[in-house]
Amino acid sequence: MEVETSNSSYEGKLTQANEEYIVLEWKAREPKPVGKGKVTVQKREEIPFSDIKKAKVVLKF
Numbered sequence: 001m002e003v004e005t006s007n008s009s010y011e012g013k014l015t016q017a018n019e020e021y022i023v024l025e026w027k028a029r030e031p032k033p034v035g036k037g038k039v040t041v042q043k044r045e046e047i048p049f050s051d052i053k054k055a056k057v058v059l060k061f
Helices: none
Strands: 002-005 010-011 012-018 021-031 038-048 053-055
Touching: 010 021
Parallel strands: none
Antiparallel strands: 002 010, 002 053, 012 021, 021 038
């Protein structure tokens, strides 16, 4: 799912929804805290319905 808010945009898997917000989860590559290289981390964001400007389903095959 791709979600756009007034501050930023997110693309991830919709893992939870209720009357107030949705939860998106995705994996991202970030620099290691110490040393060279990158590490894969799991990201999670709770987005209130009031903050969502645009949302669309992204199909992956």
